[in-house]
Amino acid sequence: MAGLGIDLETRDRVKIAGRMLVGARVGDEVQVAMVVEESLGNCPKYINRKAVRPNVPAPRMVSSGTPVLPPQAVELVARADMFFLSSTDGRTMDTNHRGGPAGFVRVVRNDESGVALVYPEYSGNRLYQTLGNLHENPRVGVAIPDYATSDVLYLTGETELLVGTTATVLMPHAKLAVKIIVHEARFVENGLSFRADDVEPSPYNPAVRPLACERAVTVPGQGDADETVAPASATLVKQEVLAPNVARFTFTLQLGKGRSLPLWKPGQHVTLDFAEELDHGWSHMRDDDPQSLNDDFVRTFTVSNPPPLAGGESTTLENGTELQITVRKHGPTTRHLWRQNVRAGLELPVLGFGGEESFRLPTDGSKKAVFVAGGVGITPLLAQAPGVLATTQELALLWTLRAEDLGLGVDTLERLPGLAAGSTLFVTGGKGSGEEAQLVKRVEELGAQAVLRRLAQDDVLAARDAEKGTKYYLCTSSELLKVVQSWLEGEDLVTENFNY
Structure with a gap:
């Protein structure tokens, strides 16, 4: 057995694990005696503060089974800013909370072929400490509550860990993610004995990370080439300050060995990786700058200049091609650009181009x-x-x-x-x-x-x-x-x- 005690008003959290000694049904109640063999007080990261109030539950099973979640369940997932997850291999068990901004859990698939959800694991470079026993115990049970309505979506299934490029291809900006492959789902209306109102989001919440299929973005990967290496790099060669906080930066592009990359189209954006320049490594808490904890320092900027030979014979990037971005100084990456001396030869990986055709x-x-x-x-x-x-x-x-x-x-x-x-x-x-x-x-x-x-x-x-x-x-x-x-x-x- 495993369980979690969580106080949504104070952000206190403690998880317990152990074994059931005895259990019995007495009337409409189930009574269980548990011996606690492990307990761990968790940090308050990613717990969104809420004000709790009583509710008289009147549970109604809206849907049960698979493969397709009903629209109410999909909408609940889109609103959810936390859920609870238990994992087991039949011998041990782990239960904990996962939280983030509303919408941090994404629906990967929801049709007759099956149901799958995915969420990013924040601070994911500590893989095994962060995930508990998910890497060993893929069978999971999930409860996703809607505290405004007391509705709950219950899921059982198994997990698939997505690490590095595998995670990024599905969910850009995520270096570690967990896919939940749903075996069975139950959606219950008004099933909780309390409701809760939003008070304050966690200061550690990063932005929502949509799936690659939810937006037009070119993902690195060219056949047999090394997909862990960016297909191109951009070297800063010119900086022009146009206003006190607006400047144009010109880069020359260089393809990686054996790589190719389509030219951008007018109006598209380029994705640049500043991690090697700005990432200071992992830390458990960073109260002085909580947003930096999960910042991958990958940024997108609209390309300011048209591609060379637009409408001509070449549609593929060539070495020495110039690319310009016009940006406002705001945040760590743009401040870093402002500080650069172009003679220093700042070089950034180029992850690709993207943008809506509409x-x-x-x-x-x-x-x-x-x-x-x-x-x-x-x-x-x-x-x-x-x-x-x-x-x-x-x-x-x-x-x-x-x-x-x-x-x-x-x-x-x-x-x-x-x-x-x-x-x-x-x-x-x-x-x-x-x-x-x-x-x-x-x-x-x-x-x-x-x-x-x-x-x-x-x-x-x-x-x-x-x-x-x-x-x-x-x-x-x-x-x-x-x-x-x-x-x-x-x-x-x-x-x-x-x-x-």
Whole structure:
């Protein structure tokens, strides 16, 4: 037997293991006597604080058996920020909690061929200490609760450990993951004698890691080549500061021996690995910087320049190809880039290119394209604009940016001839300095409009072409994105998702 005592309000946790001495059913109760042979107090990492309150359960079996989970169960998994897992080989047993941000458990398969879930094991470089006896005892039982409704999804099955590249191919950014292959599932409504409200997420929770199949991403791996080695590397050769916190970095690319990699498409992103530069190794707790504990230092950036020979004969990356990214200084990786002396020859592994096809601007003149950008949200347009402007495609740019970022605006309009004619820049947060006034004047000299206020609904709607039709492309902060989407209800629009 094994069990877990957990206090959701204080984040206290202790697990126990041992043997059952005797058990009996007395009326509607089951009474068990257990001898505890092992106990371990666990750290509070990944426990999301909750306020617990009583609930009168009225359990109802919604579904039982396999192979397909009902929609309510799939939705519960998508909301879950913790679950409980017991593993056994028939001789010993281990029970513990797994937690993270809501959605950290992903559904790999849910159809007539079977059901499988996967979750990342955080701090996974301590494989055996982290996983308890999962590496030896693959048979598992899982309970995934929904504390808001007292619903519970119960699963039994077996586990498959995914380590290194095997984990990353399925779940990018995860170096260790556990797949649960479900043999039987039971979904019970209102089965808990308590409910709980969210109070505070664990400061150690990393971002949700979607599956590779849930987003467009190129995963390393070229036939018989060594899949543990990145297919290419990028060497920093130039840094151009465009605004106080925005810069363009130019890299030259070099293929690994015996490797090949398709060229990026305009608007796609590149995935770079900073781990060798920034990873300080494993530690159990890091309260001064909890987010760094599970940071793999793998980052994606939209490629700012179009690929060479676009539309020509070559579609494969060649040695010496230049790649540019335009980024805001924010977080450890971009701060590291800002600190670099280009003569030092910073070299980063390139893991691949990716990006949604739906965010490609048309070049066939079918509809008017309206690009709504916020700050560095302009980056998906930078590599696409030359191809769009070279056609008869009508393009309008509505770009909101802070006054301190006007240098980025001027640089963009100067580098992309023809873009200014259909562009309006909405400048906010100005201090009325002479330098700002000069930059605004330069924007207007280039042929764009500069408006010293926030973007408004009328601005967005006025860009429509009633006769030809309009398609909106939105790439802004999440807050502005929600506002603009509400203005464009019923319109043809797509959004860029930076949750790579």
